[in-house]
Amino acid sequence: MLTVIGIGPGSFAMMTQEAIAALQEAEIVVGYKTYTHLVKPLTGDKQVIKTGMCKEIERCQTAIELAQAGHKVALISSGDAGIYGMAGLVLELVTSQQLDIEVRLVAGITASIAAASLLGAPLMHDFCHISLSDLLTPWPVIEKRIIAAASADFVICFYNPRSRGREGHLARAFELMREFTNPQTPVGVVKAAGRKKEQKWLTTFGEMDFEPVDMTSLVIVGNKTTFVRDGLMITPRGYEL
CATH class of the missing domain: 3.40.1010.10 (Tetrapyrrole methylase, N-terminal domain)
Structure with missing residues (x-):
C-alpha cells in the first residue's frame, strides 16, 4: 500500500x-x-x-x-x-x-487556502493557481497563463513567486498584469503559512514590494471587486447586502 x-x-x-x-x-x-x-x-x-x-x-x-x-x-x-x-x-x-x-x-x-484564511476571504469567487517556477514549465507558457487569468479577472494565487535563481519573475508577472489590473487592487502576501516564522501583510498592486517575497511566500492578487476593510482582504461572492 x-x-x-x-x-x-x-x-x-x-x-x-x-x-x-x-x-x-x-x-x-x-x-x-x-x-x-x-x-x-x-x-x-x-x-x-x-x-x-x-x-x-x-x-x-x-x-x-x-x-x-x-x-x-x-x-x-x-x-x-x-x-x-x-x-x-x-x-x-x-x-x-x-x-x-x-x-x-x-x-x-493547500498553501493558498491557509494563506487566504489568514488574510480574510480573498478566494470567495473564481480564482486560479499559477506557479512562477519555470523548472518544469516553459516561461512563455507561464506568461500566457498570467495574461489569460488577469484578462479574465480571476483572483490569482502565485506559488513559487520569487527565489535567488529567479528574482525577477514576480515583477515580470505584475508587469504582464498591469494592462488589466487597477493599481489599487489589493494584494495579500503570506510567508511560511502555518509555520513558526509565519508573516502576512497587505498592500496594493501598484505599491507591491517584491523584495520581501521568497519561495516560502504565497501572493494573492485580488480581482476588480476585491477590497480591504478593517485589515481584511475580501472578494465579494455577489450577495446583495
Whole structure:
C-alpha cells in the first residue's frame, strides 16, 4: 500500500485527521527533508527516507518500490499532494509501468487556502493557481497563463513567486498584469503559512514590494471587486447586502 499524503502547510492544526491517521499507520515515510522534519513528532521510530530538492522522481520511485515489496508506505507532500505535489507523478509512474499496487491519496490543506484564511476571504469567487517556477514549465507558457487569468479577472494565487535563481519573475508577472489590473487592487502576501516564522501583510498592486517575497511566500492578487476593510482582504461572492 502506498499512501500519498498532503500534510498541509506546516502546522499540526492544519493537518487533517485522515493525514495523521495515515502517517501513524505507515511503516515507512518518504519525503523531502524539510517536510519529514515537519512531521517528525508523528513518525517516531519509523523508517524515514529523506531526499533533497530536484529528487522528485527518485523519491516517488523509491516509495513505489517499497510498496511493491509489501510495506505500508507514506509519501508526503506539503499542502495538498495533488496541487504541485507528488500525487500526479506517483500515478504517472504507476500507470506507465503498469504496476499492480494500491495507491491511496489523502487530501491536505493547500498553501493558498491557509494563506487566504489568514488574510480574510480573498478566494470567495473564481480564482486560479499559477506557479512562477519555470523548472518544469516553459516561461512563455507561464506568461500566457498570467495574461489569460488577469484578462479574465480571476483572483490569482502565485506559488513559487520569487527565489535567488529567479528574482525577477514576480515583477515580470505584475508587469504582464498591469494592462488589466487597477493599481489599487489589493494584494495579500503570506510567508511560511502555518509555520513558526509565519508573516502576512497587505498592500496594493501598484505599491507591491517584491523584495520581501521568497519561495516560502504565497501572493494573492485580488480581482476588480476585491477590497480591504478593517485589515481584511475580501472578494465579494455577489450577495446583495
